[in-house]
Amino acid sequence: MIENLTEKLTETLSHFGIEGTIGEIFEGPLITDIQFQLTHGTKFSTVANSIKDIARELGVSGIRVAPVVNSTYISFEIPQPQAQTIDFVPILQSEEFRSAKGGLPILIGVDMHGKPVLKDLAKMPHLLVAGTTGSGKSVGLNSFILSLIGKKQPDELKLILVDPKRIEFSMYNNQKYMLCPTVTDMSMAARWLEKLCDEMNARYAVFEKAMVRNIGEYIEKGNKMPYIVCVIDEFADLILFDKNVEKQVQILAQKSRAAGIHLIIATQRPSVDVITGVIKANLPTRLSYKVSSPVDSMTILNMAGAEDLLGRGDSLLLEENGTLTRTLGAYTPNNDIMNLLVPYRCEMSDIDYSGIITGAQIQEQTQEYIAQQEKAKEEALNGAKPQGLWDKMKGWWNKLGKPMQRRVVNIGIAFVMALISSKSGKSKKSAIQNATDAAVKSAKRSVKAQAKQAITKTILDSLNKK
Ligand SMILES: Nc1ncnc2c1ncn2[C@@H]1O[C@H](COP(=O)(O)OP(=O)(O)OP(=O)(O)O)[C@@H](O)[C@H]1O
Numbered sequence: 529m530i531e532n533l534t535e536k537l538t539e540t541l542s543h544f545g546i547e548g549t550i551g552e553i554f555e556g557p558l559i560t561d562i563q564f565q566l567t568h569g570t571k572f573s574t575v576a577n578s579i580k581d582i583a584r585e586l587g588v589s590g591i592r593v594a595p596v597v598n599s600t601y602i603s604f605e606i607p608q609p610q611a612q613t614i615d616f617v618p619i620l621q622s623e624e625f626r627s628a629k630g631g632l633p634i635l636i637g638v639d640m641h642g643k644p645v646l647k648d649l650a651k652m653p654h655l656l657v658a659g660t661t662g663s664g665k666s667v668g669l670n671s672f673i674l675s676l677i678g679k680k681q682p683d684e685l686k687l688i689l690v691d692p693k694r695i696e697f698s699m700y701n702n703q704k705y706m707l708c709p710t711v712t713d714m715s716m717a718a719r720w721l722e723k724l725c726d727e728m729n730a731r732y733a734v735f736e737k738a739m740v741r742n743i744g745e746y747i748e749k750g751n752k753m754p755y756i757v758c759v760i761d762e763f764a765d766l767i768l769f770d771k772n773v774e775k776q777v778q779i780l781a782q783k784s785r786a787a788g789i790h791l792i793i794a795t796q797r798p799s800v801d802v803i804t805g806v807i808k809a810n811l812p813t814r815l816s817y818k819v820s821s822p823v824d825s826m827t828i829l830n831m832a833g834a835e836d837l838l839g840r841g842d843s844l845l846l847e848e849n850g851t852l853t854r855t856l857g858a859y860t861p862n863n864d865i866m867n868l869l870v871p872y873r874c875e876m877s878d879i880d881y882s883g884i885i886t887g888a889q890i891q892e893q894t895q896e897y898i899a900q901q902e903k904a905k906e907e908a909l910n911g912a913k914p915q916g917l918w919d920k921m922k923g924w925w926n927k928l929g930k931p932m933q934r935r936v937v938n939i940g941i942a943f944v945m946a947l948i949s950s951k952s953g954k955s956k957k958s959a960i961q962n963a964t965d966a967a968v969k970s971a972k973r974s975v976k977a978q979a980k981q982a983i984t985k986t987i988l989d990s991l992n993k994k
């Protein structure tokens with residue numbers, strides 16, 4: 529079977545004028561990896577440019593070709609007729625996982641030869657995940673969370689899980705590992721990020737006093753402080769809801785490593801309005817599942833290639849040092865997740881916040897969130913009540929966002945002031961005219977100020993880059 533494939537490959541390559549010798553062959557769970565040494569003078573780009581035609585002649589789709597790191601060979605990754613599913617639980621129980629070192633080891637999946645790929649989130653120190661719908665992001669996020677749970681006790685690790693879809697992380701509710709119930713509401717998610725920034729600053733103050741440089745040294749001195757990992761599924765929903773989130777993610781990504789706070793952010797839309805320059809610059813470790821176009825692959829990995837992945841957990845991991853590894857995500861059926869979580873079940877009111885400096889505030893916000901969720905659930909079950917005019921207005925007002933609200937208030941104040949100060953002798957009509965002019969002026973001023981601010985920011989940013 530393999531002999532047939534290698535023979536067919538060499539023959540097809542020669543049709544395209546590509547000559548060389550076959551090297552090692554590895555049969556993995558997803559692909560057969562055939563290593564090939566090109567004859568001197570044959571360019572790799574010739575092979576890469578003809579790969580779609582080579583695949584067509586071989587009668588398979590989705591062949592990937594890549595140079596082998598530190599070697600003179602290139603590797604042809606040819607999909608297996610039947611891809612295997614990698615079970616998460618046996619890896620979790622394996623010696624390799626048990627002996628994995630590092631602050632926060634997570635299982636990315638297995639490499640193309642079937643060997644587990646374990647990476648330390650504490651070193652990454654954050655992870656950006658992208659992939660089209662159904663490509664395996666949520667399955668991947670679940671195995672990252674479960675690897676952390678498999679390695680750390682509830683007093684060593686706390687989780688904040690953001691899930692606008694409501695269904696992906698609901699089974700983690702009422703776990704000793706949770707800092708708050710799974711966050712499904714986007715305005716609440718933005719507030720949790722603010723809280724994380726507060727906690728990070730508070731931790732630095734504690735470290736300063738204890739004369740240590742990071743969480744590792746602080747714990748070594750016999751203190752208690754859990755790592756905090758915030759996992760956001762569908763980041764697009766959050767950043768498009770509230771642009772300020774970008775700033776908070778930037779602050780956390782730049783400074784939170786030493787404080788033991790880490791982010792895992794996933795998005796279905798790897799477009800530039802979601803994975804902005806700021807986000808990209810601050811999250812150098814990225815995992816791309818199958819994406820829909822080379823442009824999306826460029827956005828996440830800075831190179832094309834992720835569009836040719838096979839889906840169902842097939843992914844490319846780009847590390848901070850620029851190495852790219854193809855991995856296949858491990859799958860955990862819901863039943864297994866439930867079984868793994870059984871020992872850690874508890875009531876939200878029993879969560880241990882010790883070692884979390886802003887714990888009391890977080891607990892308060894948690895109570896508020898639980899009450900809000902219960903009210904929403906009740907309303908959904910009893911049928912939503914018809915909204916009054918006041919509620920509708922409140923909804924519109926909230927949708928405006930803070931900067932716009934400020935502008936509207938300023939314009940309103942200008943209108944009222946002009947109305948009050950217009951001379952009593954004037955007709956009502958001209959007083960209103962005056963007030964309207966003042967409001968328009970105020971609106972123009974606000975637009976000008978905003979433009980000025982944006983220009984200053986662009987100039988400062990470009991100077992800083994230099
Ligand atoms: N590693 C894997 N091994 C086997 N099957 C997988 C794997 N990853 C995903 N799948 C299959 O693909 C389905 C969709 O995966 P998942 O829910 O993770 O997609 P997603 O990328 O989160 O999609 P969406 O953006 O729509 O939420 C899973 O229900 C599962 O059947």
Ligand SMILES: [Mg+2]
Binds near residue numbers: 665666667696
């Ligand atoms: Mg998903």
